[in-house]
Amino acid sequence: MRYAWIDQQVGRYPLLSLCRVVSVSVNGYRAWKRGGKPGRTRLTDTQLLRLIRAVHAEVKGAYGSPRMTGEIRDRGFPVSV
Known part of the structure; x- marks a missing residue:
């Protein structure tokens, strides 16, 4: 208002x-x-950390922060490096 x-x-x-x-x-x-982005899903810090750890395990530790950021964005979550 x-x-x-x-x-x-x-x-x-x-x-x-x-x-x-x-x-x-x-x-x-x-x-x-x-107008923002109404369909945007935000993660808590704890949820984001779990997701990072899961992706890290999936790729056997091969991703650095730029590729990890891209991977998480590809999964539909807004993140920055």
């Missing part, structure tokens, strides 16, 4: 000022405006 209000007011006032008034970040507003 805060972001929708900001969206209505953004033509009249600076975005930074509006975000400060309702205590949200400019990045948060911009992410809301983009």
Whole structure:
């Protein structure tokens, strides 16, 4: 609801000022405006660690962080190096 209000007011006032008034970040507003990715599945740190260990075992330790990152992304999970 805060972001929708900001969206209505953004033509009249600076975005930074509006975000400060309702205590949200400019990045948060911009992410809301983009719409995000509703089908995205996020993992907890514990789940991610289990997945990394499972992939590591599957490939017998052959993957470094770039290939591991790609493998996890290919499985549908957003990760970074």
